[in-house]
Amino acid sequence: MLELIKAVSLGLVVLLPLANPLTTVALFLGLAGDMNFEERNRQSRQASIYVFAIMMVAWYAGNAVLDTFGISIPGLRIAGGLIVAFIGFRMLFPVKPAGQSVEAKQKQDELDHAKEPVNIAFVPLAMPSTAGPGTIAMIISSASTVRSGIDFPVWVVNTAPVLTFLLVSLILWISLRSSGAIMKIVGKSGIEAISRLMGFLLVCMGVQFVINGVLEVVRTFH
Structure with a gap:
């Protein structure tokens, strides 16, 4: 049981900075301003379900994608590290405020002109805000690492x-349901500060990913 707790905790430490639910909360508040309470709850629930589904597909189908396109694990680690580091740099030095991504602007235009409620659960809340390219690359790389050998029992690796994905989705759901209260407590400046801290962690993780990938390539040629 301790090994399971350790594995899940490790997964949360790796995924939460990438998923960054607080950034999604800010985006959600920007897009869901005209929605009633029931509609907000429905969008929150759907976004959490979509995030769980995306992560599960990335975990179980990731290796098949690698095999199909002939991508090596070191190559994935280097590419994933660059993506994660790039996302981290964007969070450290944001060019646009939260909620002003291309996807968010497109959804905002839809909301402004739509007569019926527009679904924002999949795009942009689930993807790319929460389960974006960095999260997916990290999950696929982690799946490859686990299957190539790790010091955990098989039942822990399967469970x-x-x-972990369930907890990340649950944290997102709770965050979105409590979005108003979170913004009142933390404030916009607080969310920006936390996002920058998460960005620094992502830069460190991305650089380490690249280092690990390069070391594997060097070992291959020696």
């Missing part, structure tokens, strides 16, 4: 990812 921990599902629990």
Whole structure:
């Protein structure tokens, strides 16, 4: 049981900075301003379900994608590290405020002109805000690492990812349901500060990913 808790905790430490629910909260508040309470709850629930589904597909189908396109694990680690580091740099030095991404602007235009409620759960809340390219690359790389050998029992390896993805989705759901209260407590400046801290962690993780990938390539040629 301790090994399962350790594996799930490790997964949360890796995924939460990438998923960054607080940034999604700011985006959600920007897009869901005219929605009633019931519609907000429905969008929150759907976004959480979509995030869980995306992560599960990335975990179980990731290796098949790698095999199909002939991508090596070191290559994935280097590419994933660059993506994660790039996302981290954007969070450290934001060019646009939260909610002003291309996807968010497109959805805002739809909301402004739509007569019926527009679904924002999949795009942009679930993807790319929460389960974006960096999150997916990290999950696929982690799946490859786990299957190539790791010091956890088989039952832990099979159970921990599902629990980790479930917890990330649950944290997102709670954050979106409590979005108004979170903004009142933390404030816009607080969310920006936390996002920058998460960005620094992502830069460190991305650089380490690249280092690990390069070291594997060097070992291959020696």
